[in-house]
Every structure is written in C-alpha cells, then in structure tokens.
Amino acid sequence: MPKRLRRCKECGEYTLQRDRCPHCGGEVEVPHPPRFSPEDPYGKYRRRLKKKVWIKKFGPPPRGEGE
Numbered sequence: 001m002p003k004r005l006r007r008c009k010e011c012g013e014y015t016l017q018r019d020r021c022p023h024c025g026g027e028v029e030v031p032h033p034p035r036f037s038p039e040d041p042y043g044k045y046r047r048r049l050k051k052k053v054w055i056k057k058f059g060p061p062p063r064g065e066g067e
C-alpha cells in the first residue's frame with residue numbers, strides 16, 4: 001500500500017496532508033473506504049447474489065476457486 005493519499009472535498013485534489021488541502025484549504029478525506037467496510041453492509045449479499053448468477057450461467061466454479 002502506498003502512502004495514504006487524501007482527497008480534498010472542496011477541489012478534489014489529492015494530497016498527503018492530513019488536515020487540510022494545500023491547494024484551497026478545504027477539508028480532506030480518505031477517498032477509498034476499506035474494502036470490507038461497515039458502510040457497505042449489503043456487500044455480502046451482493047457477492048452472494050453474484051455467485052448465484054454465475055453458477056446459474058456457468059455451473060459451479062472449479063475446485064479450489066472461490067471461498
């Protein structure tokens with residue numbers, strides 16, 4: 001993982017500054033939330049659904065793949 005970039009909420013510029021944007025002084029935020037974020041409580045269901053659709057189309061995945 002590279003250094004944690006932040007992104008300005010105001011102008012959209014990326015910066016390594018933690019508190020404020022060096023370009024416009026606006027607030028910065030971490031642009032990409034962690035992959036398994038509690039902000040995405042339905043990800044589990046989405047992935048399950050995707051798998052179901054896959055199996056319907058192509059049959060069960062080969063051994064050793066998937067979970």
Ligand SMILES: [Zn+2]
Binds near residue numbers: 010022
């Ligand atoms: Zn800015």
